[in-house]
Amino acid sequence: MADDAAPRTNVPRGEFDFEHVPETDLSFENALAKARAGDRLTVDDGVELLTTGTERDGIDRRRKELVLEAADRRRAEVVGEEVTFVANLNNNVTTACNTGCLFCNFKDRSEQFRSATDEAHGGFTKRPAESREIVREAVDRGIYEVTSVSGLHPAFALDDEHRAILEASDRGDLNYRPPEEYDVDPGTYCEQIEAMSVGGVHVHSMTPEEAYHGRRGTDWSYEEVYGRLQAAGLDSVPGTAAEILVDEVREVICPGKIGTDEWLEAMEAAASVGLDVTATIMYGHVENEMHRALHLQRIRELQERTGAITEFVPLSFVHRETPLYEEGMVDAGATTDEDELLVAVSRLFLDNVEHIQSSWVKYGDEGGLKMLSCGADDFMGTILSEEITKRAGGAYGEVRSFEEYVEMIDAIGRVPVERSTDYRQRRRIDPDAGPHGPELGPKADGTPLVDPEWLGEPASDQAGADD
Numbered sequence: 158m159a160d161d162a163a164p165r166t167n168v169p170r171g172e173f174d175f176e177h178v179p180e181t182d183l184s185f186e187n188a189l190a191k192a193r194a195g196d197r198l199t200v201d202d203g204v205e206l207l208t209t210g211t212e213r214d215g216i217d218r219r220r221k222e223l224v225l226e227a228a229d230r231r232r233a234e235v236v237g238e239e240v241t242f243v244a245n246l247n248n249n250v251t252t253a254c255n256t257g258c259l260f261c262n263f264k265d266r267s268e269q270f271r272s273a274t275d276e277a278h279g280g281f282t283k284r285p286a287e288s289r290e291i292v293r294e295a296v297d298r299g300i301y302e303v304t305s306v307s308g309l310h311p312a313f314a315l316d317d318e319h320r321a322i323l324e325a326s327d328r329g330d331l332n333y334r335p336p337e338e339y340d341v342d343p344g345t346y347c348e349q350i351e352a353m354s355v356g357g358v359h360v361h362s363m364t365p366e367e368a369y370h371g372r373r374g375t376d377w378s379y380e381e382v383y384g385r386l387q388a389a390g391l392d393s394v395p396g397t398a399a400e401i402l403v404d405e406v407r408e409v410i411c412p413g414k415i416g417t418d419e420w421l422e423a424m425e426a427a428a429s430v431g432l433d434v435t436a437t438i439m440y441g442h443v444e445n446e447m448h449r450a451l452h453l454q455r456i457r458e459l460q461e462r463t464g465a466i467t468e469f470v471p472l473s474f475v476h477r478e479t480p481l482y483e484e485g486m487v488d489a490g491a492t493t494d495e496d497e498l499l500v501a502v503s504r505l506f507l508d509n510v511e512h513i514q515s516s517w518v519k520y521g522d523e524g525g526l527k528m529l530s531c532g533a534d535d536f537m538g539t540i541l542s543e544e545i546t547k548r549a550g551g552a553y554g555e556v557r558s559f560e561e562y563v564e565m566i567d568a569i570g571r572v573p574v575e576r577s578t579d580y581r582q583r584r585r586i587d588p589d590a591g592p593h594g595p596e597l598g599p600k601a602d603g604t605p606l607v608d609p610e611w612l613g614e615p616a617s618d619q620a621g622a623d624d
């Protein structure tokens with residue numbers, strides 16, 4: 158996210174030869190009237206709102222305020238004044254990844270992790286037993302959920318049966334190497350899930366891209382893959398790896414990733430075996446407003462088919478330390494105007510998704526609170542550890558305590574509510590009845606999750622060290 162007071166966007170215009178461009182035959186006024194009336198928006202309506210009118214360049218601030226107001230009103234109608242958050246922990250297993258997404262600096266080339274090399278890398282791999290200890294400790298302290306997303310380590314197989322298939326294959330294109338070749342063996346995906354499934358915690362893991370890695374070289378369906386993961390303890394699936402669900406954009410920013418249709422297929426499969434899912438958009442790089450609106454339509458259609466999406470999470474591209482920026486393909490991330498409009502139009506467009514998340518990792522506290530009056534109603538979670546955005550140059554820290562959450566949400570006149578991952582359990586918090594800590598986690602007893610003395614210290618010191 159870039160700070161930008163001038164009413165312009167950071168969308169690259171005309172630099173990429175895209176088929177989809179933000180042009181429509183409609184008017185902004187017409188789209189706004191439909192949004193206010195609660196009519197279902199078309200892609201062209203979405204484009205008019207995201208651009209504050211396609212007939213001129215840049216953002217019209219007066220029009221922007223009208224879009225934000227409409228979204229805030231819709232939020233109040235759909236979910237009321239409560240702002241939710243979850244007591245959770247990020248426990249990412251490995252940074253080893255060869256997929257090469259140009260927006261990502263989380264990854265380290267997997268060659269660097271092999272015992273045969275002494276190349277240095279700043280990343281990590283955790284054994285299943287290490288993951289278990291990290292999660293166990295956090296559950297004891299009161300967390301409810303563990304979110305785990307990882308690089309596509311070549312040694313990762315879904316389970317022993319998948320490993321046997323990979324070992325027996327003479328195909329050279331499977332991005333597989335046996336664990337014995339690495340300093341640290343991450344085990345199988347199922348072993349990691351089983352390990353993290355400790356003390357009654359909710360396990361939120363296995364993006365469609367990871368599921369793809371977990372079936373490479375087989376003819377297994379995504380239902381089969383998610384079914385096995387569910388049996389190992391998986392409870393819900395993060396809808397990251399979505400980026401922008403338009404293939405001409407994916408070809409530029411993540412040519413090594415699965416395509417739009419396959420991402421949707423994997424999500425539908427997860428839903429069909431009974432897993433809840435989230436959905437995301439990672440925006441503010443090479444894509445334009447037409448791509449953003451097309452993405453929203455694909456998510457709305459997915460929700461029509463599944464009803465399984467619990468929340469939509471806009472992820473503003475953090476550009477500073479990424480190949481896209483370093484190679485001069487983009488100059489910056491989205492402007493604040495674009496961020497606000499994206500959140501607002503997500504609320505207005507996704508009329509079948511109840512919750513829109515404001516990510517403090519991406520927007521910071523001040524920006525994140527502002528999003529709660531632009532259509533968002535969820536304020537993410539405590540996470541305790543953050544590697545992806547930090548490595549891309551983000552600077553909003555790795556943890557928020559319940560104390561901070563309650564104070565911030567109360568300060569904007571809304572109601573702080575602790576939630577479960579699926580939002581089915583909710584607990585309203587009385588701001589005056591501190592100290593505040595989680596009560597919904599399997600071992601939560603209201604004790605503050607984060608010792609105030611820890612705040613500001615590296616989260617890896619609290620949540621377990623990297624190897």
Ligand SMILES: C[S@@+](CC[C@H](N)C(=O)[O-])C[C@H]1O[C@@H](n2cnc3c(N)ncnc32)[C@H](O)[C@@H]1O
Nearest residue numbers: 260261306307308364366397398439474475549
């Ligand atoms: C780092 S990947 C980890 C999981 C798995 N490797 C995958 O791609 O699905 C998780 C997500 O982080 C997000 N992400 C990565 N780099 C980012 C950046 N620089 N700014 C914003 N989001 C980013 C992307 O949306 C990506 O899908």
Ligand SMILES: Nc1c(NC[C@H](O)[C@H](O)[C@H](O)CO)[nH]c(=O)[nH]c1=O
Nearest residue numbers: 247304472516518537543544545546
């Ligand atoms: N758990 C959530 C996170 N976690 C942080 C991510 O791991 C990651 O660093 C980043 O957001 C990837 O783009 N972030 C959220 O925005 N929302 C969550 O619920």
Ligand SMILES: N[C@@H](Cc1ccc(O)cc1)C(=O)O
Nearest residue numbers: 304306394395396397435470
């Ligand atoms: N918790 C959110 C957001 C998230 C975003 C990025 C991540 O890497 C992980 C999680 C999800 O389920 O999708």
Ligand code: SF4
Nearest residue numbers: 254256257258261308
């Ligand atoms: S986004 Fe995921 S798949 Fe792409 S390079 Fe980063 S870790 Fe690997």
